[in-house]
Amino acid sequence: MRRVVPAVLVGVGVFLLVAAALLKFYAYPALAVAPIDQDSVTNLSAEDAIIFETDPNFLREVVTDLSVVNTTRGDVEASQEASDEEGEEVRVWAGTQTITSDDGAIRSQSRDRAAFDAHTGEAVDCCGGFSESEEDVRVEVQREGLIYKFPFGTEKETYDWWDNTAATTVPAEFVEETDIDGLTVYKFESVVPAGVVGTREVPGVIVDEPDEENVEADVSYANKRTFWVEPVTGAIIDRTEEQRSILEIDGEERAITTEANLSYTDEQVLENVEEYESKASLLGMVNGLFPLVALILGLVLIGLGLFLGRRDTGGSAHAGGRSVTPRKDVSKV
Numbered sequence: 001m002r003r004v005v006p007a008v009l010v011g012v013g014v015f016l017l018v019a020a021a022l023l024k025f026y027a028y029p030a031l032a033v034a035p036i037d038q039d040s041v042t043n044l045s046a047e048d049a050i051i052f053e054t055d056p057n058f059l060r061e062v063v064t065d066l067s068v069v070n071t072t073r074g075d076v077e078a079s080q081e082a083s084d085e086e087g088e089e090v091r092v093w094a095g096t097q098t099i100t101s102d103d104g105a106i107r108s109q110s111r112d113r114a115a116f117d118a119h120t121g122e123a124v125d126c127c128g129g130f131s132e133s134e135e136d137v138r139v140e141v142q143r144e145g146l147i148y149k150f151p152f153g154t155e156k157e158t159y160d161w162w163d164n165t166a167a168t169t170v171p172a173e174f175v176e177e178t179d180i181d182g183l184t185v186y187k188f189e190s191v192v193p194a195g196v197v198g199t200r201e202v203p204g205v206i207v208d209e210p211d212e213e214n215v216e217a218d219v220s221y222a223n224k225r226t227f228w229v230e231p232v233t234g235a236i237i238d239r240t241e242e243q244r245s246i247l248e249i250d251g252e253e254r255a256i257t258t259e260a261n262l263s264y265t266d267e268q269v270l271e272n273v274e275e276y277e278s279k280a281s282l283l284g285m286v287n288g289l290f291p292l293v294a295l296i297l298g299l300v301l302i303g304l305g306l307f308l309g310r311r312d313t314g315g316s317a318h319a320g321g322r323s324v325t326p327r328k329d330v331s332k333v
Contacts, residue, residue, distance in 0.1 A: 006309035014302065021291075031283055032152040032233075033118040034091045038074035043067070043268045044239075049260035051107055052206075061256055065102040068262060070095060072148070075113075075127075082115055082127050089118035092127045093148060109135075112164065114143055120151040121234060123162060131164055145169035150227070150234035152283075154186055161190050165221050165245075166197055172227060181273045183280075185228040185237050194222035200247065207247050207254035217247040217254065232280035237272045238264050 046066040053062045075092040082090035094113040101107050115127040123129075123143035130138045145160030156177070160169035172190040179185060196218045204212030221244070228238040245258040264272070 003309070006304075006306070017299070017302075029119070033089050034116070034121070034149065036074050036076050036079045036091060036118075038072055038091070038093055040072050042070040042072070043265045044070070044241075044262045045265050046260040046262045050256050050258070051101065051260075052255060052257045062101075066107070066260055066262070067100045067102075069098045069100075071098075078115075078127050082124065083118075086124065086126065090115055090124050090126070091118045108133075111138075112141075114141075114147050116147050121146045121149045122151075123147050141167070146172070149236060150188075150229045150231075152232070152234050154229050154231040154234050156186060159188070161225070163190075163192050163223065165223070166192050166195070172225070178228070180228055180237055180269065183230060183237065183273050183277050186231050188227040188229060190225040190227070192221070192223040192225075194220055194244070196248070197221045202247060202255075207249055209249070215249065217249055218251075219245065219257070220248050220253075221245045230276045230280050232284050233276055235272065235276045235279075237276060238269045240264075 045068065048063055049066045050061055050063055051066070053060050072093050072095045075094060078092040079090060082092055092113070092115045095111065097108075097110045098106060099108045111132040112130065113127070114129045115124040116122060117124055123145060125142050129141050129143060131141045132138045141164075143162045145162045147162050150159065156174045158174060159172045161172040162168075163170050170190045170192050172188040175187040175189050177184065178187055198219045199216050200219050201214050201216050204210055204215045207215055207217050209215045223244070224242040226240045227236050229235065230237050240261065240263040243258055243260050243262065244256070246253050247255040247257060
């Protein structure tokens, strides 16, 4: 029995070392991936936004509250095929954005489809990525940078964020570490400077050209995004956008088509905190606490087992080599 105990301790210790390695290098990478079957709805709102009323009877700027609903769903089959082709975990998500004014009218609706690395959040050029800002008018898009989320294990550094409207990446710079309702988050800011992103044919009266029936105007767009990111999962807990889109003629502003300060609703932020607080805690323990505890305990048990084994071996050897004093033969005395 004394020889069995050291062997058991060493065996359990080795098991714990293997478990620590599996948790760190297998379980964590398997868990730190974006869901393949994503199905979510994100709500944003903007108060006193300026939009352009395009009804033929009302060609004017209108102040209204906006409600924005983003629906995102994962394409499981496309994700599996892309993962096999790319040799890494790829996710293909499709989204729909619907913007509604406070009178219940749908002001715009757009769709998109994009592929990205399930671990890093970086765009992957595959799977028929597109953007559709007008019904049934799809434009093929080759995206770069981050799309839907930040990477698992987000660092305090600058990331490239893809902007659909500008059709380019924009640096998202780390600002500070803070918290939302007790949940640690990293704050990032991304600024899209004002610039022409396209042209649009509009009635001349809209852009102060009453003598012209239709005029081709430049569309200028600017945006400032602020992200509050849970760093373990890379999930965006809160987000604001300061969007501004105008019509220009020869570089001169003629009409505002959109001016809105969008942000996640309070209910959306609360929902995000509740969801990702537990996910971040579990993922953090799988990546850090659990492997560390298993490693330390494994080393302690192995050391204890080896110590007990050597002590027992040493004790047995001493007993086996012990000298015995010969007994006197009293008959010869």
